[in-house]
Each structure stands twice: as structure tokens, then as C-alpha cells.
Amino acid sequence: MKTVGIIGWGADIPRNRVKVEEIAKVWGADAESYKKGLMLEEKSVPSPDQDTITMSVQASRRALVRAGVDGADIGAVYVGSESHPYAVKPSGTAVAEALGATPECHTADFEFACKAGTEGMFVASQLVVSGAVRYALGVGADTSQGAPSDALEYSAAAGAAAFLFGSDKTRIVAELLQTYAFMTDTPDFWRREHMHYPKHGGRFTGEPAYFKHITGAARGIMEKAGAKPSDFRYVVFHQPNGKFPMRAGKMLGFEREQILTGWLVNRLGNTYSGASPLGLTAVLDVAKAGDKILVVSFGSGAGSDGFIFKATSRVAKVQGLAAKTRDMLDDNKRYLDYGTYVKFRGKIRMNEE
């Protein structure tokens, strides 16, 4: 069987941040309980001119630079998000156009709460496996929504991650060794048409939703691959808050050190469809040849996708070719007050005349 893998990766994180204390101050909430209980400090906020499409384009361009591939050679573009700017009209067409991939390109938008990003990666990778296209792009991006004062407001963040899949042995930076999908109909988080913000089932989003599917997918893919936790240098879980992925890791027998590299949520927030993909970009930024990486996403509704990658010697050669995820997280930050944050997020109702 031919070898398929990631040939380029890229991330995009807005430079704006709002601190947990700034949000808690407005709502009279206890910031410490979010910081201690959910391990959240601050989150990214998109600027008024940033949305799922612009962040997807930025992340994808970085992926193309690392891959050394021309946009015109991309045969498929899949964008997964729950904040597509249009209800009707794809994000993928705009992304593909900006990358120069049109017109000979297949595109679709994916939606599966927070695992829409890995769905795009799943389908993109399998199209390359099948030979239907030479290169396929999977993107996870969100300008996440959370209702004001809801627990989600403290974590709902913005960011994008893009992965270009291909089968040219000379270009592969992380070989795809295994995939796995685990899903049930579990209504833990949803947004109906015309609802402005999503609703969630409170504590129901934990045990029967996140933990059941994350551990189900992680155990399933390891069994399928004949692997055990200690085989992996890195593991990335969906990270809606700081606590959940740490606890999932413990339940599955992973060490904290295996999780930390791809654990961005304490200072990034929950980028929904971008969350586990961004964690993977941070891992690829520092991975060395031979490192095995397990990625398990989670999307409410509910399901998890699992991927096992093995870094090649090429990974180190392209790490420096584009902006690194941790650098975007650490550098050039701009802290917003709550007023500016709600203005940027379009939460202020303006005069419509």
C-alpha cells in the first residue's frame, strides 16, 4: 500500500486576547474557579476582519509553503467549522480561490461541532489514499461562539489549522499510519437554525459525551494499530478546557509530558473545529523523525476521529519555513477589555439604518 501523509501544515491564531478575569469581572463571576477548575487563563479573539475563511486561508498558505506545493495542484479543499461566515455558500470556495486551487478542485464544508476540522482531514487523507486526487487540504477553523456570561464565553476562541495530504515520499513530513472513527447520537451541545448561540447540556457534556467518545476512539485506534500509550511521543486530544484533555489522558494511561506540547487551551481557549488540529500543528513544529503522534478529536453530537502519524526526517527541514503555533500564541499579543472584545465579536447591536 502506498504511503500517505501530511506534506505541509500551517496554523493561524489572532493576536487579540481577553483574560478570564476581564470576562468574570463583568459578570460578577469567580475567575479563580475557571482558572483552577477548568485551567483557563485567556483566550484568542478574532479582529473584526478575521473570520473562518480568512484564518483558513492564512493557515493553508503556511501549509503550502512548508509543502512546497503550488495551489493549482490541490485537488480537494475541505473546511470544517461551526462558524462558517455564510449559512448558504461554502467557505471552501473562497479558500480554494484564494489559494489558486480553482477551478479544477473538489470542495465541501464540514460541520460536526468541534470535530468538523478532523472530518476534513479524514476525508482529504482518504481521497489521497484512494488516488482520486494528488493533494488534498483539510482545514479546521472557528471563530467560536459562546453566549455572554455562559461558561463557554470563557473559552470560545478563534484559530485555524490546515494540513495538506499527499503521497510523494519526498514531501511527507508525517506519515499517516492509522485512522479510526467512533460516534453515537448524543445531544450534548447544539445550535438550531436562527439561534444566535449554541446551547449545551451542562455536566452532560462530560462523561457521556467528551470522555466516552475520546476514550472510545483512543482505545479503538490503539487496538486497531496494536499500539499502547507509551508508543507515542505526543498525544493531542480535543481541548474544550484545560482539564478535560488532562483527565482523558490520565484515564487512558498517558503521561502529562506526552500531552503538554499540543495542549494550547490554557492560553488559546477552545478553538472548536481548530482545537485538536492546532494542537497537532504545535507538535509538528517541534517533532523529530520517528516520533509517533496520536490525535483524537471530539465533536458534540457526538463523535471522535483518531489519527496516528509518524514524523519523517523531512519534518525538521520545513518547521522553520512558516510561523510556528507557539510563537503565534506567545508573541505580539494584544489584550482587549471586555467592551472592545464584544465589539470585535459583533455582540453589540448597532443602528441598522
Added chain:
Amino acid sequence: MRDVAIIGVGMNKWGELWKSSLRDLAVEAGLKAMADAKADHIDSIVVGCMSSGLFTAQEHIAPLVAEYLGQGKVPATRVESACASGGLAFRAGFAEVASGLSDVVLVVGVEKMTDVSGDEATFTLGTAADQEYESYNGATFPGLYAMMANRHMHEFKTTRRQLSWVAVKNHANGMKNPNAQYRSEVTAEEVESAVKVADPLRLLDCSPITDGAAAVLLCPLDTARKKAKGHGLVKVLGIGQATDTMALHSRRSLCELAAVSEAGARAYKAAGKGPSDMNCAEVHDCFTIAEIMAAEALGFAAKGKGGRLAESGASSLGGKIPINTSGGLKSKGHPVGATGVAQIVELTEQLRGEAGPRQVKRARTGLAQNMGGTGASCVVSILGAA
């Protein structure tokens, strides 16, 4: 009046039971109580439940429970008195048997609380306060009990640490109860550093939101003596009920539970017993301060000394008067309509000598105190080994 015996008890493991509906919970506990008594029929059912309507949009639950227990034709009645619904259902069942109205009565307490969000659960529980004078003005139960705690600390020098000892003790007991929701030890430091809910009460001072049910089967003592199978007999020695003002602000004192004192006095009188005769007690620790105040009202501690009772270890297992050997509402959980019935389940197991690692040695007499709201309704039941 006929003497009444408890011939069967049953409850499920309490917690966030996503897979069990209201009817599943009630039926499981009811069938367990019937199986425990090896009963082949029942004559009447009394269901204690506070708010199935707001929690699960289901009222009229007595016939529902009867039908799904396979007892579709027997009289079935629901009793509601907020968090005292279970205790009052037990009293109603007792009255049916004692009066001769029915011979074999099943009392089921049930509440399914986790199908709604935390905010909705808080609202629903808040309907047990005076809506017009308390709830509409923003008072919630943690807030009301926090005021009681602050006043108690002010008047009697009760300390923050003494509140903590109640939670520490009840969690230690809950560790020994396989049906408890939170089987985890807590330290006083953990209680005091938990998230603040309403000063001085922190998260670990508060009973949780729980799904659960409990059931007991009653019959005349004479019949029980003839048909007793396997278990030691447990007799209802006396029940007292009393009422206080709905709203906390209407009371003479913020740190006195008058209905608890009165219900206790009536129960002691009916049983011909006093506080010092009790070998164990289940009291309504919806908040740590509630156990302290209830212990005082029931005569287990002098007024103002309830905090010291917990601190001294006198209310721990092995102490002079072990309180909440089940783990109490704090650790066992608080499915509001089920709580009062579960207290009877615990006492019965203690008096039968079947409480395993939490068994109180030579337990012959025990007391259960169950209250609604900030103590507007209260029922105290005294049971004895027969």
C-alpha cells in the same frame, strides 16, 4: 392505632444517572423494597416527590409508579412538601397502616434532577422558598442558609472550621456507603478552599443535585412478626411533624429551626424516648450549617454547640451520637423527594445490624429528620429494633 413495622427497604446507587428516567428510578427502588420483604402484593402506594413537573415535565406520578411497578389497580397517592416530601410520604404511609386503612403500604421517594440545567434546577428548588417575598427578590437556598450560617457564627462563635467538620465527617461516612453519589474523602482544607457559593458556604458545604429513589415497605407489626423472613424487625416508634414560617425573615431567630424542635418533641413524646436514647440519627444536612442547627434542635447538642458536636467527633461513627452514617445529603446525594425515605432505609439497615462497615454498634433506636425549604416543614421519625 396499630403498631407499624418496616419489612422491606430498597434504593439504587445515587448520582447523575443519565440512563435512568424518573420511572426507572422509582420502579427499581420499589421492586428492591418488595424483594427485600419477599412481598407478593401491596395494598397502597405513597410516592414522595417534590417537583417532577419542573424537573421532568411529568406530574401525576403516583399512578405512573403504580403501573410500572405492576401494581396498576392499588390506590396510589403523591405527597409533596419540598425536600421533606419523602419523610412526609413515609408519615402518610405509616398513618395508612396504623389507622387500618391499608395493610401493606409501599412508600417510594424519587427525584430526577439532572435532566435540566443547573440554573433550572436552582430555580426549581427555589420554588420551595416563599416565591413572592424570597425567590422573586433573588434569594436562593444557598443564600438563605448562608445567612443562617453567618448569624450562627455571630451569635454562638461557630467557626468556619466547624462547618467543614460536618462535610469531612459525612464524606468519610459516604465512603462506606456503596449507594452514595460522592464516595470521596474531603479534608477541612479542601472544603475551605472550594469554590465560594454564598459566603461563608463553599461548594463542599452544599448537598449536590442528584438522581435517585428509595423505598420502604410497611405493614402492621403483628403481621410482620408472623411473616418475618430473615431480617431483624424494625418498628416505627413515633413520628412528629411541625410547621414554621415559609420565609426566613418572618422568624424570631435566623439560627433556630423551630419546626425541627417541635417535630422532634412530638416524635420523642410519641416514642416515649429522648435524645439520649438515640443510637444514631439521619439529619437533613442540605448544607453543613443545617446539620449543626438540626443537631441542636433535636437535643443532640445544646443551643449554639452544634458546631462543637461535629468538631469533637461525637457525631462521627463510633462517637456518642453518630449522625448521617449514610453520608447524609452531602455525600450520599440529595434527590429531594427521595431523601426522607432514604433516611428510613439507612436507619432500618442500622437497626437490623446490616449496615456493614458503617454499622453503629448495638444500634437499637434511631431518628430521622427531614425538612423542606429553610425548615418550614419538618418531619421526625423514630425507629426501634423490635
